[in-house]
Amino acid sequence: MDAYMIFSIIFVTLLMAFQANFYFDSVLGKSSRKPRRAIYFLVFVMLGYFYLVSSFSDIVSTAVALLLIFSLAQSYEVEFKIKLVFTILYAVLITMANAIAVYILGVLESADYSSMDQFNGEDHWILSKVMLLGCSIMFVVIQVVRLVAKRRSFAVHYRYYLLFLIVPIITIYQINVASIYSEKNIFYVFSVLGSLFLNVFIVYVFDNMVEKVQLAHENTQLQRQMDYQDANYEKTVHSFKNIKSIIHDINQQFLYIDECIQRNELAAAGDHIKSTLNTIEGAYQRVNSGNLVIDALVTNTLAMGQANGIKIDTKIQLHSQHIQIDRYDLCVVLGNMLDNAIEASKKVRQAEDRYILIAIHSTSTALVIQIMNHVEQPIVDLKSDKPNPEYHGIGLTNISRMCEKYGGHMSIEHQHRKFNNMVVLPFHTDNP
Secondary structure (H helix, E strand, O other), X not given: OOHHHHHHHHHHHHHHHHHHHHHHHHHHOHHHEOOOOHHHHHHHHHHHHHHHHOOOOHHHHHHHHHHHHHHHHOOEOOOHHHHHHHHHHHHHHHHHXXXXXXXXXXXXXXXXXXXXXXXXXXXXXXXXXXXXXHHHHHHHXXXXXXXXXXXXXXXOOHHHHHHHHHHHHHHHXXXXXXXXXXXXXXXXXXXXXXXXXXXXXXXXXXXHHHHHHHHHHHHHHHHHHHHHHHHHHHHHHHHHHHHHHHHHHHHHHHHHHHHHHHOOOHHHHHHHHHHHHHHHHHHHOOOXXXXXXXXXXXXXXXXHHHHOOOEEEEEEEOOOOOOOOOHHHHHHHHHHHHHHHHHHHHOOOOHHHOEEEEEEEEOOOEEEEEEEEEOOXXXXXXXXXXXXXXXXXXXHHHHHHHHHHHOOEEEEEEEOOEEEEEEEEEOOOOOO
């Protein structure tokens, strides 16, 4: 094998690597790439070169081709079954593209390329031409796949992937049979193009099927989340009643204090005033903003923090105790933010590092909520680690939904083992 042929094979291998990377970016998403991908490209190039210069039986050749493609799919952080499915699909698509390339070259060069055995022998130049033309056709196919593949990260049951693989597997069998027993004419090309269209259409059908399953699952999650929020709302209402009962009891305490003063029993009056103040302070847990929702939720968080050894500082300054945000919506936003902070702080091993800052500020036009907490490990993603992730995992989504409702926004920052979540909710006269 001369140097020119070696160069052409290396070029085809690099082109295959670029094309396979382009394909997996389209169906798996660039965001799912692993940080260190050079090793996977190196493995792909080495296997690709070995595949092009070696001769194999049909079964071994198929296995090596699948291993070659799957080696690059490993450079993405997605489920194994997803990588396997799209590896097989790519193998089917490139097989059909190469079959079309064989026919086109046969017509252009007036040669009989009906037998694929010569591509596994010494004529590597013919194989290189087929691969180059096949890659060119495949780039067009990938562009079509990009239009129909939305790269959903939602996991579905294995049976859906098995159903998805039926058509590609049957297509591989039909193409192999047709390449051996069928005459290479225009009807052969049309049949291959039809199979190509069918496999691209299957991607579209599969994506829509996943979307429907995902929507059904999200509806179930939303219903559970609403039930969870209803339970929290009931707890908040109960806290309201307790606070109101304390306020009502204070009136009775004032009557007793007044009677002590009338009888000139100042010592008894002073002792009772101190006792009453201690009772009020204990009930409010040093939180007395005047807004019942904020007082109840922050009070509950302080109690949970004390029970779990979490230091909590509060900075609450309200322009007015009457906030133009629906109480239920405020419970959803503040409740989820505080809940996330408590759950993250529980996982911090060093007790002295467990810390939460609750800063709530309002003006005449907006409410600003900032919750900062320490975390045990640097945050990679925002998946829930709570005991019931199906209830809590959509919490940030609900906060975002409330921000959209009021025309506000949510920002999340995390650095140096600190997680900072801020929400701004503007006041509007047309809001509930």
